[in-house]
Amino acid sequence: MKVVVDAFGGDHAPGEIVKGVVAAVERQGITAVLTGDRQALERLFAQQRWSDRGIELVDASEVIGMEEEPVAAVRQKKNSSLVVAMRLLADGAADAFVGASSTGAMLTAAVLIVRRIRGVLRPALAPVLPSRGAPFLLIDAGANAECRAEQLEQFGLMGSLYMEQVFGVASPRVGLLNIGAEPHKGTALQIEAYARLQAAGLNFVGNLEGTDALAGRCDVLVADGYAGNIFLKSAEGAAAMFTGLLRELFQSGLSARAAAALIASPLKQRLRQIDSRTYGGTALLGISKPVIKAHGSSDATAIENAIGQARRFHESGMTRRLEEALAAKSPPADPA
The missing domain is CATH 3.40.718.10 (Isopropylmalate Dehydrogenase)
Structure with a gap:
């Protein structure tokens, strides 16, 4: 290759x-x-x-x-x-x-x-992001600021196939990024997209808030590019803040350095889990x-x-x- x-x-x-x-x-x-x-x-x-x-x-x-x-x-x-x-x-x-x-x-x-x-209909940016469970795919992360419901439905299809074929996830769980779990939540776009995704033959798990995705409740998170990019940048910022605070804490004194040495191996493993370099890049689907x-x-x-x-x-x-x-x-x- x-x-x-x-x-x-x-x-x-x-x-x-x-x-x-x-x-x-x-x-x-x-x-x-x-x-x-x-x-x-x-x-x-x-x-x-x-x-x-x-x-x-x-x-x-x-x-x-x-x-x-x-x-x-x-x-x-x-x-x-x-x-x-x-x-x-x-x-x-x-x-x-x-x-x-x-x-x-x-x-x-x-x-x-x-x-x-x-x-x-539209290509979409699809990064793989960490969660408390397995990594999940966000689609779209910024290629299309404005979308139609049929485009979000197609994002769900593309994302589901990608996680299945490339990451080996059987029957990927597909969620729709929204402000609440109920089918009537969100704008007209989210309401129509919910109905389309539900009827698309995917393993659709409904509306999800950002915290749900980060908790590991989906394998694919569908969003228009505007909301998806805000979610992505917020998650990246939170991860950077967390690692920065940890670094400051463990450099704050002798006792903190000693504590860091004791948990160095599991800590590195967890930090690697939220390191964007681990996942490589963003697929353009x-x-x-x-x-x-x-x-x-x-x-x-x-x-x-x-x-x-x-x-x-x-x-x-x-x-x-x-x-x-x-x-x-x-x-x-x-x-x-």
Whole structure:
């Protein structure tokens, strides 16, 4: 399997990106393509004495910045590391994409170059998040600020298939993010989406509040991109605050340091459970090839794990299963 990686996307590019790719090639039995300034990449390999076995370099002279307008940047910077990588994916020169570049630019490039699966109304961002139970999938986490109920229904289908095929969850429990459990709660959008999800043949467990999802009551949490992104950023902020408070506590004195030493092993295990790097990246579901968006601040560990996620996505046959599921349904309405 071959993964194409945008070597110049992200806060720590290209160093941490390339380091993560080298580790993934060594440990996961894959090959990789790195897109970006070829001379800069060659210098980096030489300086760090990294092996380039199984890694191909493809020159791309431009970079799309985090603050650039996505559509204009993708259309104008045709030789950017992101656009070149997406073109390689679309042309079949790679099996999956991983990148830590701008979310908007990556989403735009995926839709314009790689294209949606036939029948998909809207692609959706779907990160895997920790809970007190098993991890769960949030869909959508910000690709679509405004949604229709039929799109939320389709998010439920895509999320359920992803957790089943990629993570091996049997009959994934699908919940709808809302302000209460009763079917009549929420706006007209949530009320209609509830009815659609209930009739969709999924293992729908009803409306869930954010605390329910974090307590482990679902495997898939469906939301419009606006509410989903707020939920995601709030959860990330709470996790960062918690780990920061723990760090301050255990550095506050000798007795605190002694207590930290006693619980170091189980504490590290729990902190790893809420570390976003553990889960790699965010899948962009609904695109015709596997696309994984790594966090902009990703280090080598996060990139390596994102590549592992892309590998599982490709090997799972999820895209084919989704195509079959959509074909079995009546033709959807035209995308809005």
